[in-house]
Amino acid sequence: MPKIALLSNVNIMPHIKQLNETQNCYMGEGYGNIFEEMLNSESSFNQFDPDVVFIFVDLSELLENAENVKQSVILIEEWFSLLKKAILKEKTYFIFDADMRESYFNIGNEDVNNQIENKWNDALNRIIDENENVYKFHYKKIIGNLGKKNAYSDKLWYLGKIVHSQKMQEQICEEINHLLVLLEGKQKKLLVLDLDNTLWGGVIGESEITEIRLGKEKDGLIYRNVQKIVKRMKETGVLLGIASKNNEEDVFVFMENHSGMVLNIDDFVVSKINWETKAQNILEMAKDLNIGTDSIVFVDDNPVEREMIRSFLPEVIVPEFPKRIENYPDFMQDIFETYFKRLSYTKEDFQKTDQYFANIERSKLEKASANFSEYLKALNIQIKQVEASKNIERLHQLVQKTNQFNLTTKRYSKNELMELLSEKDYKIYLFQEQDKFGDNGIIAALFLNLKGQVPVIENFIMSCRVIGKNIENYIIEKIEKECSDFGYDCVRAHYMPTNKNKPVAELYKNLNYCLIKEQDKIMVYEISLHDEKTREFYLEEVLN
Amino acid sequence: MREKIIAIIEKILKISSGTITVDTRIENVEEWDSLAQVMIIAELDEQLGIYIPIDEAMEIEKVSDFFAYIED
Numbered sequence: 001m002p003k004i005a006l007l008s009n010v011n012i013m014p015h016i017k018q019l020n021e022t023q024n025c026y027m028g029e030g031y032g033n034i035f036e037e038m039l040n041s042e043s044s045f046n047q048f049d050p051d052v053v054f055i056f057v058d059l060s061e062l063l064e065n066a067e068n069v070k071q072s073v074i075l076i077e078e079w080f081s082l083l084k085k086a087i088l089k090e091k092t093y094f095i096f097d098a099d100m101r102e103s104y105f106n107i108g109n110e111d112v113n114n115q116i117e118n119k120w121n122d123a124l125n126r127i128i129d130e131n132e133n134v135y136k137f138h139y140k141k142i143i144g145n146l147g148k149k150n151a152y153s154d155k156l157w158y159l160g161k162i163v164h165s166q167k168m169q170e171q172i173c174e175e176i177n178h179l180l181v182l183l184e185g186k187q188k189k190l191l192v193l194d195l196d197n198t199l200w201g202g203v204i205g206e207s208e209i210t211e212i213r214l215g216k217e218k219d220g221l222i223y224r225n226v227q228k229i230v231k232r233m234k235e236t237g238v239l240l241g242i243a244s245k246n247n248e249e250d251v252f253v254f255m256e257n258h259s260g261m262v263l264n265i266d267d268f269v270v271s272k273i274n275w276e277t278k279a280q281n282i283l284e285m286a287k288d289l290n291i292g293t294d295s296i297v298f299v300d301d302n303p304v305e306r307e308m309i310r311s312f313l314p315e316v317i318v319p320e321f322p323k324r325i326e327n328y329p330d331f332m333q334d335i336f337e338t339y340f341k342r343l344s345y346t347k348e349d350f351q352k353t354d355q356y357f358a359n360i361e362r363s364k365l366e367k368a369s370a371n372f373s374e375y376l377k378a379l380n381i382q383i384k385q386v387e388a389s390k391n392i393e394r395l396h397q398l399v400q401k402t403n404q405f406n407l408t409t410k411r412y413s414k415n416e417l418m419e420l421l422s423e424k425d426y427k428i429y430l431f432q433e434q435d436k437f438g439d440n441g442i443i444a445a446l447f448l449n450l451k452g453q454v455p456v457i458e459n460f461i462m463s464c465r466v467i468g469k470n471i472e473n474y475i476i477e478k479i480e481k482e483c484s485d486f487g488y489d490c491v492r493a494h495y496m497p498t499n500k501n502k503p504v505a506e507l508y509k510n511l512n513y514c515l516i517k518e519q520d521k522i523m524v525y526e527i528s529l530h531d532e533k534t535r536e537f538y539l540e541e542v543l544n
Numbered sequence: 545m546r547e548k549i550i551a552i553i554e555k556i557l558k559i560s561s562g563t564i565t566v567d568t569r570i571e572n573v574e575e576w577d578s579l580a581q582v583m584i585i586a587e588l589d590e591q592l593g594i595y596i597p598i599d600e601a602m603e604i605e606k607v608s609d610f611f612a613y614i615e616d
Contacts, residue, residue, distance in 0.1 A: 159585060
């Protein structure tokens with residue numbers, strides 16, 4: 001469990017007490033000394049040494065002595081210049097965005113509060129852009145949902161310098177707990193949707209009897225809005241799948257021609273429209289996409305189908321469908337927030353559906369090629385080494401999310417990764433790959449420890465979407481060659497079996513490594529760098 | 545109303561129901577610090593409409609003192 005802290009210029013003791021019911025949260029020495037606590041290495045805050053720091057500034061209190069907008073702006077700028085000095089690379093920060101609690105600033109000029117809030121938010125956005133470890137806490141959004149009158153309590157404020165009502169305190173703590181889950185980065189990958197009465201109202205197979213409802217009116221508009229939300233989800237990198245009992249052709253004709261459709265068939269990376277059981281279909285999807293069934297969320301209006309998935313595939317998330325249809329868009333948005341949302345998005349995320357599509361094209365080419373070598377040649381694979389230190393986000397994502405081609409499944413935090421990168425005798429190799437069907441982005445990472453007499457490949461991770469292209473042969477050979485150039489005679493490599501990484505159990509053996517020992521569940525392999533090796537791969541190395 | 549007041553106090557102090565009685569004095573309850581006192585006064589106002597003026601808030605010493613603010 002990470003150590004967390006909540007700092008503020010107003011009384012947040014009730015929040016902290018509440019957080020401490022489930023979290024390990026710094027108890028603090030009163031409030032109002034944000035920077036004294038952060039900057040003084042002897043402070044109890046620094047003794048506690050939190051991993052994640054939440055900072056809430058009540059702007060009305062901060063600007064208490066400001067007489068006009070100009071003075072407010074100066075105070076805000078000063079605050080952020082102090083913050084810049086106080087933040088440390090190895091911690092994660094969430095800073096609350098602006099909401100002006102007091103309204104008297106606005107007397108005589110209704111726009112003053114807006115100007116001040118904008119100033120704060122601009123400065124906050126800048127610091128977020130400049131620092132990978134600083135994120136925004138969407139405070140104003142919570143205030144908006146509750147309404148100012150419910151979120152703030154004058155009584156608590158004047159009695160005890162507490163600005164938030166009990167309800168608001170709860171919401172803030174809930175959001176903090178949620179952000180800590182997101183920080184772990186173990187989000188789902190695929191959203192599988194039913195069609196009839198899920199993406200539109202009505203049943204396609206009965207559309208001659210009753211009309212399909214999808215468009216700009218009544219519940220048709222609800223389904224359309226749900227589709228808009230799903231489309232946005234797809235654009236953030238969520239993969240979409242269809243599991244529907246229908247005639248496939250009827251569905252395609254409908255989806256292509258109905259004017260109310262927001263999603264089109266190309267938005268779905270995989271579709272199983274047939275009369276098989278949905279459990280069977282979902283299993284096949286997982287196989288097609290090379291993902292675990294535990295990274296799937298399934299939405300279906302039919303309780304029988306939901307129950308079936310729950311009992312056959314208990315690791316699939318199956319949310320209860322909303323009882324009232326007008327709650328359906330909110331329900332879908334909640335699914336995004338809970339299971340798919342991430343704290344930050346990398347370039348790879350936005351290309352994800354395209355990448356998986358290209359994978360399906362690849363398997364078609366594989367079927368058409370006479371043999372595997374010919375297929376690999378026809379792929380025109382290009383591979384490029386990229387600098388790990390410039391791609392920390394993606395490296396961290398690979399490390400956290402890859403399960404199958406992950407030789408040890410050791411997870412590293414961003415700080416641990418940065419520490420490793422700063423070490424002289426440690427190298428992290430990162431590779432980017434593309435082929436004739438598309439750019440797969442950064443897909444492999446290899447950890448090489450050069451501290452001992454024999455170099456050790458401590459971990460090797462490859463994204464499941466490029467498995468089966470013999471890229472591992474190239475990468476291992478490249479590392480071996482480098483080690484040979486450094487003057488080493490042999491290389492060792494670690495494999496630690498887990499439930500999920502069985503596909504790579506034989507990797508080192510197949511690469512002609514010998515198992516030399518097993519300690520603490522780690523199998524240690526070794527290869528001599530003087531032996532002749534014949535490994536097959538077909539790719540072009542792109543130099544920087 | 546008296547039971548409701550006691551229930552709110554117990555909820556905010558996070559102590560089991562039945563711990564607080566009409567005669568309980570604040571100083572005898574470990575959890576009942578000034579922060580809890582502030583939360584109780586705000587919550588009584590919000591939930592039950594019991595208005596305790598700010599300048600009287602810290603003069604309350606025992607549970608029964610709250611009852612004086614119940615409006616008929």
